[in-house]
Amino acid sequence: MCKTPCENGTYGSDCNNTCGHCTDKESCFHTNGTCLVGCDPGYVGELCKTVCSQGTFGKECNSTCGNCLGECDHISGTCSNGCTPGYIGPLCRTLCSSGKYGENCNNTCGFCSDQNDCSHVNGTCFSGCDLGYVGALCKTACNNGTYGKECNNTCGYCLDQDECHHINGACVKGCGPGYLGDLCKTACYSGTYGIECNSTCGYCLDGASCSHIDGTCLNGCDPGFIGAMCRKRALEVLSFKATSLVVREGTPFEMRLSFRNMTECEFQWFHGDYEVTNTSTRYAMAMSKTDNGTSILTLHIGKSLKRDESKV
Structure with missing residues (x-):
């Protein structure tokens, strides 16, 4: 008699069609399959058989997927393949915490000027590097004899040409010859x-x-x-000896000078303005050398005259 409506989630001619994803699993209209109270999350259309389009999910597909690797689940929005770098959580909407970045937020920011102020996605330091570091990630210490901000300063004269501290330029082992100070830049x-x-x-x-x-x-x-x-010293006097400290008329006199000379040299003896030489019969002047390089100069006066008198 065709008086019994379709039931148990069916509709249409001979009740051969199955209802879509109606809200709260309510049955659809037994004639045309329309979901009278709307669709379950993840579906749209009068019959609630159309899955949310890519990038959307949830009730009436009004929610946007997070930062997923691939598509999110059209019902819950869960990122089944994980998150893009810089995000975590089941929906991949939570940014990495301060000081972290990258895939699963497993990476630590470098030495940024503002401490942990790096990009949560790729780790780039927004305001540049702290002292002693360079590079987009500020993880490369200064080298090749440089230090400080952007590695723009040159190390001083460190001992053994060792590199200075990459942050403050201090020479860890001290200074090379000729320099002093923490930076070894002061002569x-x-x-x-x-x-x-x-x-x-x-x-x-x-x-x-x-x-x-x-x-x-x-x-x-x-x-x-x-x-x-x-x-x-060109001439190093080792000793001086004299037979007397006073030269008197009529007496013999001899003095001996022992020295070490580093260069070739000539000696002249003067008494006042008078030069003493070997040409005089009264004077005898001689110089000899020993095996150890010492020279001995001897002046001998056989008989002193009045003009020779003096104190040695």
């Missing part, structure tokens, strides 16, 4: 040189300062000194 003060400037210059010409690095006298030595550092 030794005048008159000093070497490690920690602990050495004193030699007898440089006219009191000029020596090289602050190795102590070399750049303009030469004061009279009487030789060598690159002007520390060796």
Whole structure:
């Protein structure tokens, strides 16, 4: 008699059609399958058989998917394949916490100027790097003898040419010869040189300062000194002996001078304005050398005259 309506979620001719995803599993209209109270989350259309389009989900497909890798579930919005870098949570809508970034927020920000202020997606430091670091991620320490902001400063004269601290430029092992200070950029003060400037210059010409690095006298030595550092005496007197400290008329006299000379030299003896030479029969002057490099100069007066009298 066709008087019994379709039931148990069916509709249409001979009740051969199944109802769609009607809200709260309510049955659809038995004639045309319309969901009278709307669709379950994830479906749209009068029959509630159309899945939400890509990128949407939920009730009436009014919600937008989060930052999923691929599509989200059309019903719950869950990202089944995980989140794009910088996001976490089942819906991939939660940003990485401060100081974290990347896939699953597993990466830590580098040395950014504003501490943890990096991009939650790729880790880029928005305001640049802290002292001692460079690169988009600010994870590369200064090298090749540089330090400080953007590695724009050059290390000082560190010991053994060692690199300085990449942040503040301090020479960890101390300074090379000729420099002092934490940064080893201050040359030794005048008159000093070497490690920690602990050495004193030699007898440089006219009191000029020596090289602050190795102590070399750049303009030469004061009279009487030789060598690159002007520390060796050209003539080093070792001893002086005389038969008497007073020369008197009619008495013999002899004095002997022992010295070490670093250069070839000639000696002249004077008594007042009178030059003593071997041409006189009264004077005998001789010089000899020993095996150890010592020279001995001897002056002998056989018989002193009035003009020879003096104190030695």
